[in-house]
Amino acid sequence: MHVYLPIAELSVNWLTLLVIGSGVGFLSGLFGVGGGFLMTPLLIFLGVPAPVAVGTGAAQILASSVSGVLAHWRRQNVDVQMGLALTAGGFVGSALGIWIFTLLRQAGQVDLVIRICFVLFLGGVGGLMLVESARTWFRQATSGVRKRKLHEHNWLHGLPFKLRFRSSKLYISALLPLAVGFAIGILTAIMGVGGGFILVPAMIYILGMPTQMVVGTSLFQTLFVAANVTILQSITNQTVDVMLALLLIVGGVIGAQLGTRFGARLRGEQLRILLAALVLAVGLKLAFDLFTTPDDFYSLAPEGLG
């Protein structure tokens, strides 16, 4: 049942890959995130070299976001204008990210930086989401449904180049989605994640988008950025393993569809608490690994690579 992965250069049981793919797919369908933040660490755990896990992750994210966008498109939950602004920032960000990735690989620090990024972002985002969703749940349980303003006004609304985003009912500076997209683009390239777990909260809290538009638009942006990263990683680092990607995708798309159906039965803040707990758990595990004494202080690398 083993299959040889030509780019990762190792043999893996293909059933394991299908199970991982569908498990991560289920969670991504359930929470509306790409699931890359789980996929990349799991692949590294399987023995796939970190650079290959990152490069291949981008291809897998592309497939799941195409599948997701089509579903949201039919429900008109995609703000194309906002998505394009995010994508424009994302393209520049991912090109910069690939360049940083190559430098880190040469310096032998790519593994470390990937891990630290995961710990920081998973810990931060997970913690914030947990606090926010718990507060919402608690407030609803005590005082019933309270009418809330669409979003709070702050200094971000004073920025120039204001644009009207009709589907999201927003009038904000075009610099905001460009900057958010740019940051997510860098992360996608370095961490092999679609950035959904950061993008979704950023769109809600920074851009102030209505929640029902967020997931579809985030997937729309992820689609383009993941495609860009896939091709850039192929050209610069040759770290996209199509064999590995295909097996993960097959498992992933099936899992994602099941997850979407299951997710429709849960309440919004319940979903967010579960996602926050999951994100935090992965972050804590990775943080733990950074601080524990390694079994062997030494590691090998072919010359010129990380």
Place this chain on the structure above:
Amino acid sequence: MSVLRTTLLSAIVILLALGSGARAQPLVADLSQHLVAITAGFTGADIVMFGATDGPGDVIIVVTGPPKPTIVRRKGRLAGIWVNRESMLFADAPTFYGVAASKPIDEILAHNQLDRHQIGVDHIRLLPPNPEARRDDIPEFREALVRARQRDGLYGGEPGKVTFLGERLFRARMALPAKVTTGTYRVQMFLVREGQVVTVQTTPLLVSKIGFGADVFDFAHQDSAFYGLIAILMAAAAGWTAAAAFRRI
């Protein structure tokens, strides 16, 4: 099956060896296969080596994978986190190393002889390209390199057995793990008598990716832009198919 085939082949080898023309050669040997094909289902391979000697003596077989420059990095603690710190480059570290012998190797040859012929994991010549730099911690890095390779099954720890069938006919088996590097391997068979290497026979062994996996690897490295494009199209098509398929259910 392979034992039978090997025995038959060995019989032919020994007949040739005993024949008129080959009388002068003290050692005649060959491999069960000269090509190891890494296909989509590759999980490792067993190489059978066999041959005949012209009289009593000990046989040592060394299989060396293509040497590659390899960096060994040492982690150190930086603000509580384990970070790669010092590193050392080894110019010609074999990517695979295996030994088989008819007796424990240090009973067959003296240490200086083992060093000279690089027989045994402790006797492989592993040095940085400029040995002047960091003279003092070379042994630690060298040991780490060997340890890491042994963990992957690439450097055999204990030598394998060369079995004699009668006095002249010998055979040995060596396992190549799934992680082997592609390239030309060198199989050296030493015939030793009274602590001296009488003769060495060197045979190449080609390990190469064959079929789909090889094509994918070459494609990814030679036409990387086009490869990336195909990867994108494949991923997008898979996502679209899934969305279309599940819409109907």
